[in-house]
Structure formats: C-alpha cells, structure tokens
Amino acid sequence: MKKSKLPMPAPLPASIPVPEARPPADMDLxxxxxxxxxxxxxxxxxxxxxxxxxxxxxxxxxxKHPQGDLLVDSGFGRDIAKQIATMPRIFQKITKYDVWKxxxxxxxxxGYDFGRLSGIxxxxxxxxxxxxxxxxxxxxxxxxxxxxxxxxxxxxFGNFRGYFQQLPFNWRDLTFEGGPYLGFxxxxxxxxxxxxxxxxxxxxxxxxxxxFVTLPNQVRYAxxxxxVWQREGLTRRLERPFLIRRLGDFDNEGNRQNILKxxxxxxxxxxxxxxxxHDQRAFAEMNQLPNVTxxxxxxxxx
Ligand SMILES: [Zn+2]
Ligand SMILES: [Zn+2]
Numbered sequence: 001m002k003k004s005k006l007p008m009p010a011p012l013p014a015s016i017p018v019p020e021a022r023p024p025a026d027m028d029l030x031x032x033x034x035x036x037x038x039x040x041x042x043x044x045x046x047x048x049x050x051x052x053x054x055x056x057x058x059x060x061x062x063x064k065h066p067q068g069d070l071l072v073d074s075g076f077g078r079d080i081a082k083q084i085a086t087m088p089r090i091f092q093k094i095t096k097y098d099v100w101k102x103x104x105x106x107x108x109x110x111g112y113d114f115g116r117l118s119g120i121x122x123x124x125x126x127x128x129x130x131x132x133x134x135x136x137x138x139x140x141x142x143x144x145x146x147x148x149x150x151x152x153x154x155x156x157f158g159n160f161r162g163y164f165q166q167l168p169f170n171w172r173d174l175t176f177e178g179g180p181y182l183g184f185x186x187x188x189x190x191x192x193x194x195x196x197x198x199x200x201x202x203x204x205x206x207x208x209x210x211x212f213v214t215l216p217n218q219v220r221y222a223x224x225x226x227x228v229w230q231r232e233g234l235t236r237r238l239e240r241p242f243l244i245r246r247l248g249d250f251d252n253e254g255n256r257q258n259i260l261k262x263x264x265x266x267x268x269x270x271x272x273x274x275x276x277x278h279d280q281r282a283f284a285e286m287n288q289l290p291n292v293t294x295x296x297x298x299x300x301x302x
Contacts, residue, residue: 004046006237009260011267012183018269019181021194021214024066029213029221031283032106033059034075034132035099044230044278045238054230056278058128060103060120061223061286063213067191068118070142072211072223073277074132075103079163083131086163104135110289119172121190121198123225123277124208125151127160133169140172144200147207148173150250174209176200182212182268183261201227201262203255204248210262221273221286222265227258230279234262 036055041048044056059075076099077083084092107114119140122129125147133141143151148171151164174188176199181187184199197212204226211223224234232238239245239259245252266272275282 004239006239006256006259006263008237009264012264016180016183016268019194019197021197021218021220023193023195023214023216025216026064026066027195027216028062028064029215029286030062030064031059031286031288032062032071032075032103033057033100033280033283034102034106035059035097036280037128037278038096038098039229039278041230041232042241043244044240045228045232045236046241047238048230048232048241055098055280056229057280057283058097058131058278059283060132061275061283062107062289063121063196064116065191065195069116070118070190070196071103071120071136073123073129073225074120074136076128077132077135078102078104079134080131083127083160083163086160087127102135103132106289112289121211122147122209123211123223124205126205126226127164129225129277130160130164134167138170140170142172142174144176144207144209145173146200146202147205150206174198182265184210201225201258203227203251203253203258205250208258210258219271219273220269221275222262223275223277224262225277227255227262228276230276231274231281233276234259234266234274237263 035058037058039054039056040050041052041054042050044054061072063070080099119142121142176186176188178187178189181199188198190196195214198209201208201210208225213221228234249255273285
C-alpha cells in the first residue's frame with residue numbers, strides 16, 4: 001500500500017515560549033481504560049497493515065487537581081449496548097467492542113471520592129468519548145461551543161441520535177479567552193495555574209480540542225483526542241487513510257494543519273507525552289487506578 005506522509009513542519013520558533021506551569025504538588029493524571037474497539041493499523045493510519053491488530057483504547061483520563069478533578073472524556077458507559085442499538089445497522093455490524101469496566105464502576109471500585117469530581121472535559125462530542133456521561137448524572141460537561149452546536153445538528157456523525165439527545169446534559173461551554181499557546185491561536189487555562197490548558201484544534205469535529213496537562217514533576221502531556229488515532233499519526237506523520245478521513249473527519253485540511261502544529265510542539269518539547277484518545281500505549285504512560293483489573297490492558301501493549 002502506498003504510504004502518504006505529511007511534510008515535516010519547522011519546530012516552533014524560539015520566540016514562542018514554552019508556557020510556564022505551576023501545578024499543585026498533589027496533582028496527578030490517571031488512566032481509566034474502559035474497554036477496546038477492535039481495529040487494525042490499516043484503519044488507524046495510511047499505510048498501516050490489516051494484519052497489525054490494534055485494539056483501540058476507549059476510556060477516560062482522570063486529572064486530579066485540588067480545585068476539582070476532571071475526567072477527560074468518559075469511555076464506555078453502563079448503557080453502551082442500548083446506545084449502540086440506536087446507531088445505523090452498518091455501523092453496528094462493523095463495530096466490535098469489548099467493555100471491561102465503565103469509568104464510574106472503576107472509580108467506585110478504587111474507592112474514589114466522587115465529590116472531588118467537578119466535570120467531564122470532552123476532547124470532542126463523539127459517541128465513544130461520551131458514552132459514560134449518563135453514569136455521572138448532573139455532572140458539568142465541558143465542551144467547545146462548536147461541538148455542542150454540532151452535537152444537536154445533522155453534521156455530527158455518530159452521536160446516538162435519539163438516545164443522547166433526550167438526556168439533560170449539564171453543558172458548560174469552554175471559552176478560549178487566553179491568547180496564543182504553543183502555536184495554537186487561543187487557549188483556556190482551566191485553573192489559572194497553567195497545569196490544565198485547552199486549545200481549539202478543529203478538524204476531526206468542528207470543536208475538537210487538545211488538552212495540555214503539566215504534572216508537578218514538570219512532565220507534560222498532550223491529550224489530543226482523535227486528532228490522530230494512533231501515535232504513528234504524529235510520530236510518522238501518517239494521516240488516517242483517505243476513505244476514513246472522508247467519512248469520519250469534519251474538516252480534513254483543518255485536521256492536517258493541527259497535526260502539523262502538534263508535530264512542531266513535539267519538536268519543541270522533546271519529553272512531551274502525546275496521548276491520542278485511542279492509543280493504549282499512551283495511557284500506559286499515566287498512573288493507574290489501584291485495585292482495578294482491566295485485563296491488564298496496556299502494560300502488555302507496552
Ligand atoms: Zn471522534
Ligand atoms: Zn474517538
């Protein structure tokens with residue numbers, strides 16, 4: 001299969017500073033894997049092999065912060081079977097998934113204090129990132145206004161039409177009141193300490209975002225949602241295959257530009273841990289919840 005590669009962008013110019021972050025000492029980032037979607041590398045990036053099995057991570061990341069914990073995306077929820085049944089039949093045929101344990105059930109099993117949770121922060125408003133939201137009734141759902149609007153319109157593919165849209169989500173619009181951040185035009189600094197910063201990165205959906213997290217040890221993560229599906233999308237600059245882009249991405253060119261921006265950021269911050277929402281290897285580089293068995297996921301994939 002012919003491989004098409006994106007050009008290598010220039011690193012961020014030195015005039016764009018790496019933003020300072022002052023994360024509180026007891027901040028943390030914890031993987032909450034809820035299951036997998038069975039895919040192959042051929043589906044994930046251009047030139048990937050159909051024999052290279054890739055179980056796509058479906059889950060959440062828990063950011064612990066003394067001002068309020070945030071769940072980035074929500075993984076599979078308790079109602080996933082009911083939700084999937086609302087999708088087109090062809091989608092149901094080609095979507096083979098395994099639910100391990102929902103985020104709510106895992107947190108409960110880990111003895112987590114739900115009172116600490118202040119919201120679910122969506123990288124974008126697609127079903128596989130939203131399925132678990134109903135398991136946290138009333139919890140604020142932070143989303144970019146463009147994705148919230150798209151969620152209720154017909155341009156958004158795959159959002160459990162007729163199931164989700166009956167639910168009273170407690171939407172909170174993300175505002176991007178801050179100026180340029182690492183080459184992105186605007187940003188939102190969630191707690192004002194630079195530890196959790198969202199930037200708009202439209203393309204996969206109209207309002208997709210990237211979440212930059214800096215931990216007290218100054219290790220930086222970029223939770224890039226579905227900008228790419230596996231790390232090769234960034235490390236080898238291989239886009240999703242053409243047909244998949246045509247079907248699944250809202251704005252192909254916008255997504256491409258944001259991939260190139262992220263590659264520039266990775267050149268500028270060599271230790272940056274990039275976390276595509278569906279790459280198990282990336283979630284292996286976070287802390288794990290105690291006392292939770294999820295088929296040993298990732299540690300094996302490492
Ligand atoms: Zn998506
Ligand atoms: Zn997704």
